[in-house]
Amino acid sequence: MPLDPLSSTFAALADPTRRAILARLALGETSVMELAEPFDMSLPAISKHLKVLEHAGLISRGREAQWRPCRIAPASFKEVDGWLGNFRRFWDESFNRLDGLLEEMKAEEAAKAPPRSNRKVRVKKEKQRGRTRG
Amino acid sequence: MPLDPLSSTFAALADPTRRAILARLALGETSVMELAEPFDMSLPAISKHLKVLEHAGLISRGREAQWRPCRIAPASFKEVDGWLGNFRRFWDESFNRLDGLLEEMKAEEAAKAPPRSNRKVRVKKEKQRGRTRG
DNA sequence: AGGTTATTTAACCGATGAGCTAAATAAATG
DNA sequence: CATTTATTTAGCTCATCGGTTAAATAACCT
Numbered sequence: 001m002p003l004d005p006l007s008s009t010f011a012a013l014a015d016p017t018r019r020a021i022l023a024r025l026a027l028g029e030t031s032v033m034e035l036a037e038p039f040d041m042s043l044p045a046i047s048k049h050l051k052v053l054e055h056a057g058l059i060s061r062g063r064e065a066q067w068r069p070c071r072i073a074p075a076s077f078k079e080v081d082g083w084l085g086n087f088r089r090f091w092d093e094s095f096n097r098l099d100g101l102l103e104e105m106k107a108e109e110a111a112k113a114p115p116r117s118n119r120k121v122r123v124k125k126e127k128q129r130g131r132t133r134g
Numbered sequence: 135m136p137l138d139p140l141s142s143t144f145a146a147l148a149d150p151t152r153r154a155i156l157a158r159l160a161l162g163e164t165s166v167m168e169l170a171e172p173f174d175m176s177l178p179a180i181s182k183h184l185k186v187l188e189h190a191g192l193i194s195r196g197r198e199a200q201w202r203p204c205r206i207a208p209a210s211f212k213e214v215d216g217w218l219g220n221f222r223r224f225w226d227e228s229f230n231r232l233d234g235l236l237e238e239m240k241a242e243e244a245a246k247a248p249p250r251s252n253r254k255v256r257v258k259k260e261k262q263r264g265r266t267r268g
Numbered sequence: 269a270g271g272t273t274a275t276t277t278a279a280c281c282g283a284t285g286a287g288c289t290a291a292a293t294a295a296a297t298g
Numbered sequence: 299c300a301t302t303t304a305t306t307t308a309g310c311t312c313a314t315c316g317g318t319t320a321a322a323t324a325a326c327c328t
């Protein structure tokens with residue numbers, strides 16, 4: 001029976017071929033043939049993978065003559081990210097801690113001074129892991 | 135054959151029972167019995183789910199007498215988040231766009247004005263989701 | 269030791285998933 | 299119209315998965 005959307009999406013992501021396809025699509029829309037090219041796998045297999053990705057809402061497909069170009073579809077990615085957000089405090093130090101606000105403000109301050117393109121604005125302190133028992 | 139770690143993790147997340155278990159564990163460490171309680175499912179089934187989650191690196195387990203308390207393990211969550219980050223630009227407006235910097239600066243400005251003590255520093259629009267992440 | 273509680277292992281079953289080959293469909297082109 | 303190119307459908311196999319019940323461990327408590 002039909003899985004809930006989040007389960008379909010995670011299931012779709014649980015395959016390295018499909019993740020590689022998504023990585024390729026992150027570079028831009030392309031055809032099934034071109035998507036299939038790097039893999040030692042039949043075309044029907046790729047076709048199935050694409051159907052899984054589409055059903056999971058991770059890609060969408062157009063029609064141009066005999067090609068069905070594929071592209072990333074944002075919605076399901078966003079859903080996954082949203083779900084993951086419920087757990088972010090477990091690994092992201094700059095998230096949702098007592099002094100988190102402070103640290104973030106500091107980080108933002110720091111980010112404003114040098115307009116460097118430094119991603120990963122870690123604040124480097126390692127505070128206590130909140131147990132939040134309850 | 136052993137799946138690569140990311141595949142195991144996504145596969146583990148592709149089941150609503152397991153996600154519910156993780157949601158429960160987000161509230162704090164607990165026993166198998168207590169984890170099993172909400173589900174209309176045998177204990178061995180839960181035990182299997184826990185094994186899958188553990189093998190996926192999403193939980194870790196201790197030993198206290200006859201109990202094996204489970205808790206969230208951050209590493210795999212972080213890996214998933216990292217992988218997802220490669221696609222963030224597809225749905226996160228405040229990420230990696232020309233005016234992204236501008237928007238973020240606006241959001242930060244707005245966040246600075248009211249020094250409310252509310253965690254979840256929402257700026258009211260569904261904007262700003264990846265601030266400390268460059 | 270014997271019993272109770274917590275959890276796992278073993279053995280099984282039906283459904284699903286990923287791969288294949290062969291054949292079908294769709295649209296451009298000679 | 300026949301052919302080539304792009305993609306999908308059909309039908310098959312084999313492995314894995316999620317669930318079951320019955321039995322085995324493990325640690326505590328008389």
